[in-house]
Amino acid sequence: MSGAYTKYPFFNLIENTEQAELALSVLLEYGSARERKYLRPEAQTLQQDFMRGGQQDSIKAAVNNLLAAYLEVHGEFSDEMTIFLSKSLIEQKLTKAA
Numbered sequence: 390m391s392g393a394y395t396k397y398p399f400f401n402l403i404e405n406t407e408q409a410e411l412a413l414s415v416l417l418e419y420g421s422a423r424e425r426k427y428l429r430p431e432a433q434t435l436q437q438d439f440m441r442g443g444q445q446d447s448i449k450a451a452v453n454n455l456l457a458a459y460l461e462v463h464g465e466f467s468d469e470m471t472i473f474l475s476k477s478l479i480e481q482k483l484t485k486a487a
Contacts, residue, residue: 402478403456409448410439411481412456415474421467424459431455 403409416424416432435455439448460466466474 403449403452406448408478408481409452410436411477412452412474413439415470415477416455419473420470423463424467424470427463428455428459 403412413432413436416428417436420428432455435448435451438451465471
């Protein structure tokens with residue numbers, strides 16, 4: 390898995406719990422049919438584990454691992470997924486900065 394982080398450093402971008410939750414929301418709602426088939430069930434599992442009181446720090450690593458694993462296997466995200474992930478996370482950072 391460390392190879393995926395080297396190949397796709399942009400998607401090792403989840404830095405905190407709030408970003409992880411936001412990314413999970415995007416993974417549950419957007420993407421191509423292939424992305425929904427692979428990512429949605431994994432995102433639902435991560436979200437449910439987190440809501441049951443899972444480790445707050447581990448959700449960051451889990452979401453980063455999910456993104457990296459998808460990229461390692463499939464090569465890239467659809468334009469829709471890239472746009473919504475990027476836009477959502479950037480807007481969250483701007484809101485916190487304001």
